[in-house]
Amino acid sequence: MTAPSSPYARYALRAASLLAALGIWQLLTSQHVNLWLRFAQFPTATQVADEFAHRLGTAVYWQDLTDSLTRILTGFALAAVAGIAVGTAIARSRLAADLLGPLLEVLRPIPAIALVPVAILLFPTNEQGIVFITFTAAFFPVLVSTRHAVRALTPVWEEAVLTMGGGRLRILASVVLPGALPGILGGLSVGIGVSWICVISAEMISGQYGVGYRTWQDYTIVNYPGVLVGMATIGLLGWLTSTAVEVAGRRVTRWLPRPATERAVPVRVARRPAARAHTSGRAAS
Amino acid sequence: MxxxxxxxxxxxxxxxxxxxxxxxxxxxxxxxxxxxxxxxxxxxxxxxxxxxxxxxxxxxxxxxxxxxxxxxxxxxxxxxxxxxxxxxxRALVFQEDGLLPWRNARRNVELPLAIRGLPRAERRAQATRWLAQVGLAGREDQLPHRMSGGQRQRVQLARALAGRPRxxxxxxxxxxxxxxxxxxxxxxxxxxxxxxxxxxxxxxxxxxxxxxxxxxxxxxxxxxxxxxxxxxxxxxxxxxxxxxxxxxxxxxxxx
The missing domain is CATH 3.40.50.300 (P-loop containing nucleotide triphosphate hydrolases)
Structure with missing residues (x-):
């Protein structure tokens, strides 16, 4: 099968892919297919759609949604700022690397969700605990990508600013942060995804309101269509937020050399500049 | 030429x-x-x-x-x-890749002027004049990767001289x-x-x-x-x- 090239054909193909998945789901559940996987008890796509439509009209649904969004955006924003700051410090300063490096390396492998007991002990409210867990989830991907991106910077850029009389702050603002941005964006993309996983899990364990909390509640009262509405909500919100990160990222890295054909691909992780690609051109005369 | x-x-x-x-x-x-x-x-x-x-x-x-x-x-x-x-x-001009790729030609030339603390309008005017001197008038807004190797070296030269080095x-x-x-x-x-x-x-x-x-x-x-x-x-x-x-x-x- 050859890939279509016109953007409309590509949108159609993507929509068809989603619709086909829904169709297969409907078929398997409405026919109560019981092969090795058992679809007999599984809610049908139309049942879930009915439940979804019903919930959209309730205040609780929107409260859950805004609660989850507030938690994730707060945690993610804090993680972005802290991750970029600490990652840059570790990459640029040997003292920071020695002081913070070992500590962070020990903390990094701990899954954020395993910090629930810690969050409950440390924070006065559940709300703060959930934000803390979301923060921790996004912090490490941002930190690691920032550290790598800053270390991979072309030394010539820094030397150029130094020989213009620029100091540390000037190098940070004019070379390090803009130069590392494409790499940092990769970490932000991963971070927002991991944040969703952790905010939902944390809500299931300790939340009041929130999409994760509601999904777990529906499970305990055996409302399976409700559970699937929760999952669909998470999927859509996750898609929305990671697309927002991608779009924002592309806006701030417009300077990256991109092949002309890439225009048709709305979502792609930013890469390092292919800076050596155009060195043999001719001067204008 | x-x-x-x-x-x-x-x-x-x-x-x-x-x-x-x-x-x-x-x-x-x-x-x-x-x-x-x-x-x-x-x-x-x-x-x-x-x-x-x-x-x-x-x-x-x-x-x-x-x-x-x-x-x-x-x-x-x-x-x-x-x-x-x-x-x-003492300005340094590199063989290649010395320009900051996220800054267009003019903003690259403005960099030493900004470090010297010149006001925005003055930096802009001087950078534009330097780019004209190296034959790049009208290309101020171009990003380095959209330029040929020779044009990029002209921008580097303009940037080095704009800082009035000795x-x-x-x-x-x-x-x-x-x-x-x-x-x-x-x-x-x-x-x-x-x-x-x-x-x-x-x-x-x-x-x-x-x-x-x-x-x-x-x-x-x-x-x-x-x-x-x-x-x-x-x-x-x-x-x-x-x-x-x-x-x-x-x-x-x-x-």
Whole structure:
């Protein structure tokens, strides 16, 4: 099968892919297919759609949604700022690397969700605990990508600013942060995804309101269509937020050399500049 | 190539060139000296070209003069004061990739002016004038990766000179260009430098380039510094004096 090239054909193909998945789901559940996987008890796509439509009209649904969004955006924003700051410090300063490096390396492998007991002990409210867990989830991907991106910077850029009389702050603002941005964006993309996983899990364990909390509640009262509405909500919100990160990222890295054909691909992780690609051109005369 | 270069200087008074001097200098990275016992005296306003085979320490020499690499031993001075750190006095022009790729041509040239603290409107005006001087009028908004290699080197030259340095250190700036572009860039360099009084150290592995541009040619690694007959003319390539000089250089370098 050859890939279509016109953007409309590509949108159609993507929509068809989603619709086909829904169709297969409907078929398997409405026919109560019981092969090795058992679809007999599984809610049908139309049942879930009915439940979804019903919930959209309730205040609780929107409260859950805004609660989850507030938690994730707060945690993610804090993680972005802290991750970029600490990652840059570790990459640029040997003292920071020695002081913070070992500590962070020990903390990094701990899954954020395993910090629930810690969050409950440390924070006065559940709300703060959930934000803390979301923060921790996004912090490490941002930190690691920032550290790598800053270390991979072309030394010539820094030397150029130094020989213009620029100091540390000037190098940070004019070379390090803009130069590392494409790499940092990769970490932000991963971070927002991991944040969703952790905010939902944390809500299931300790939340009041929130999409994760509601999904777990529906499970305990055996409302399976409700559970699937929760999952669909998470999927859509996750898609929305990671697309927002991608779009924002592309806006701030417009300077990256991109092949002309890439225009048709709305979502792609930013890469390092292919800076050596155009060195043999001719001067204008 | 016909580049319109106005000889009226961009600013009223071009800063005076500096004397750069190495005496008994050992240069290189700590624990990894590249050259030792290096003596070189570069007069104010002079254009010294430095030739030598790849890996002989040409780039190291420039980074030492820029103040990016401290000398491991001996003395490296600017006007009899030791060079200890990079300063806006001494601009460095790189072989390639020296421009910040996220800044367009004008904003790259503005960078040294911003560091000097010039107000926005003034930086913009000066950067635009410098870009016009190197033949890039109308291309101010272009990003480096949209430009040819030769155009990028013009922007680098404009950026280096916009900072009004008293010395310009050039590290094989035309080394990655094709022969035709390189000849054009050499002419442009001569024209643009005529408006400044800066001392220039120009590193190259191209002996003809060194002879065409240099007031003197230093052969790195041999300790020899040769005077080049003036005036510079491209037609001088075939003249007996130039041919003899080229032969002498090539013999000294053992190539």
């Amino acid at each position: 016909t580049t319109q270069v106005s000889t009226s200087t961009v600013e009223t008074e071009a800063p005076k060139g500096v004397r750069l001097r190495l005496s008994g200098a050992t240069i290189g990275r700590p624990g990894l000296p590249v050259l030792d016992g290096l003596d070189l005296d570069i007069a104010p306003g002079e254009l010294l070209t430095v030739v030598g085979p790849s890996g002989c320490g040409k780039s190291t020499l420039l980074r030492t003069l820029a103040g990016l690499l401290p000398a491991l031993d001996g003395q490296v001075d600017q006007d009899d004061r030791p060079i200890t750190r990079p300063e806006a006095d 010395a310009v250190l050039m590290d094989e700036p035309f080394g990655a260009l094709d022969a035709q572009t390189r000849a054009g860039m050499q002419n442009l360099l001569v024209e643009v430098l005529a408006g400044t009084r800066a001392t220039v150290v120009f590193v190259t592995h191209d002996v003809d380039e060194a002879l065409f541009l240099g007031d003197r040619v230093a052969l790195l690694g041999t300790g020899q510094v040769l005077d080049v007959p003036r005036p510079r003319e491209r037609t001088a390539h075939g003249e007996p004096a130039t041919v003899a000089l080229r032969r002498e250089i090539l013999a000294s370098l053992g190539t």
